[in-house]
Amino acid sequence: MANTHFFGPDTFASPEQYLPMPFRFERLDGNRVLLTNSSGEYAILSRPIFDDFVSGRLPAGSGECLELKSRSFLMHGADPATLRAVASQWRTKKAFLESGPKLHIFVPTLRCNQGCGYCQVSRAEAKTAGVDMPFEKARSAIDLMLSAPASSMTMEFQGGEPLLAFDLVRRMVETAAERSSLAGKTLSYVICTNLTLLTEQHIDFFRKFNVCISTSLDGPSDLHDRNRPFSGASSHAVVVENIRRCHDDLGPGSVSALMTATRNSLGRAEEIIDEYVRHGLTSIFLRELNPYGFASKSGKAIGYSTDDFVAFYKQSLRYVLDLNRSGVRMIEAYAAILLRKILTPFGVGFVDLQSPTGEGFGVVLYNYDGDVYASDEARMLAEMGDKTFRLGSVSDSWISIMTGPTMQSLAAAGVAESLPGCSDCAFVPYCGADPIRHYRTQGDIVGHRPTSTFCHKQKEIFRTLFDLLDAADEETMSILLGWLNLRRSCVSSPS
Incomplete structure (x- = not known):
């Protein structure tokens, strides 16, 4: 006869201690912190909740903990499903x-x-x-x-x-x-x-x-x-x-x-x-x-x-x-x-x-x-x-064009996630490297983000949009979703 024994709820309960997943953050103001991860998920936390999260103090069953878990900012123990989901999102973006x-x-x-x-x-x-x-x-x-x-x-x-x-x-x-x-x-x-x-x-x-x-x-x-x-x-x-x-x-x-x-x-x-x-x-x-x-x-x-x-x-x-x-x-x-x-x-x-x-x-x-x-x-x-x-x-072949020295240099300077000033920026999942613009404005295809006008403009517009998303009522959110x-x-x- 088949074993029809059901495991108790304790078997499926998450352990109290969670593991933070890799993330970047930006302080939007004195009380709000934006978190993003490589798959493009984001969360906006109050400063006290952010402090509890990074200190490992969020209660396992709290709404904030569950929300962060659903967006792949943390996991409880070894969780291959979460890693597969993050990898799938990242592949889609690239x-x-x-x-x-x-x-x-x-x-x-x-x-x-x-x-x-x-x-x-x-x-x-x-x-x-x-x-x-x-x-x-x-x-x-x-x-x-x-x-x-x-x-x-x-x-x-x-x-x-x-x-x-x-x-x-x-x-x-x-x-x-x-x-x-x-x-x-x-x-x-x-x-x-x-x-x-x-x-x-x-x-x-x-x-x-x-x-x-x-x-x-x-x-x-x-x-x-x-x-x-x-x-x-x-x-x-x-x-x-x-x-x-x-x-x-x-x-x-x-x-x-x-x-x-x-x-x-x-x-x-x-x-x-x-x-x-x-x-x-x-x-x-x-x-x-x-x-x-x-x-x-x-x-x-x-x-x-x-x-x-x-x-x-x-x-x-x-x-x-x-x-x-x-x-x-x-x-x-x-x-x-x-x-x-x-x-x-x-x-x-x-x-x-x-x-x-x-x-x-x-x-x-x-x-x-x-x-x-x-x-x-x-x-x-x-x-x-x-x-x-x-x-x-x-008159050249496609292979010679795409594997030549120019593309090699653009590829080396074109991965924002590896560039100084971009690698730890919370907005990098949504931004770009734009090496040609930085070459034109700063004389270097890598560029210097603290003095980059492109970077300054992007950060201000990103902040505006995240403020808008954070404060959006149902009508505003419906409008923004309609633009996609x-x-x-x-x-x-x-x-």
Whole structure:
């Protein structure tokens, strides 16, 4: 007869003494401490509870002890199940490494018909010769992309202004669509355009290939026209009319937009966001000035401090949340990216926030001259005369590009968990190394975090989001959770 004896409850009771799992912490204020672990779980404890936890004094059956155990901050005795769960979450967060880069950026031309003071690309005038990609190089770039291991990829067109080379863009998409089918790859398409040249031919093409459109709208007409001048007309009037045309012909949500904050934007957060709402846009990406291209030269005229930008960002985020509470759908895209990293185990594909670095591992760029770079920022440096992060050319093999000395150096400096100033930071599970930016701003691919403006900005925004999560009522939490399925096109970054 089978043994049907049941063990008593003492058999399943956790021992009084628990074992803390590895964690990092940050004091949010005098009474609250943020804990995070490598799998991305977080907990916010009062200072007395934190002191009891690290001293081993939390009662085994207390709510705090059970909560910390559920989030893998402690375990009772040898617990292989907890370790397997943590390992699974960690693998999921790093899964972007398994298939190689999924974002492939093409620069069909460096020519542009606008003269934006914050341009980070060092664009060329619209009639400049010799800065368009020859089709032979474009075809080689497509073949190189399709030799990458990922089964699904995004083909993104940057510039300059890609619509100035529309015939080339069209041929590239048609060629890539045909060859990707033969190669067993799935492609999606994004075009980053200022939308000033839009025609019915472009719209028909976007519809046929389901091309996502990413553009720039810096706010009301006086601000947009000042930031993004356009010969002979108001660039704002042209852009908002063409956003309307895209919405009418391609459907709501066919266009995503970002704004680049200049000194003139500060203090006008509500006006800028209201302009997005007015034109049927449901997401806004608040972007700071970047230290590349013409933007590096105009910083004294239009720049600001990191604290100024953080204050602008916080004001904007508060207003976006207020709009949602009043029934107006609006997403702040950068917060949505960070929240997805905080609240889910899934990656976001945003280059700046990947570890190991997304540069090369998450994105590759094919320049108009056939050179291949580790990111858009890498080719921006090249246009400034520094080709440090050139991976090779479109005539090279995928293996030689991804195993060459440039990728070796990026890999060595691109694991945030091992970098000084990052390795013990509570925000590192959600942040990235960004070695190219630190090379540009600090002259070193590892960088010095105490003086890094990127690090300072990230920490302040993370603190803002964790304060928001800690204080969120049911309505606010519902809004934030609704932002997690942000479309890929919403995080593209037109130049």
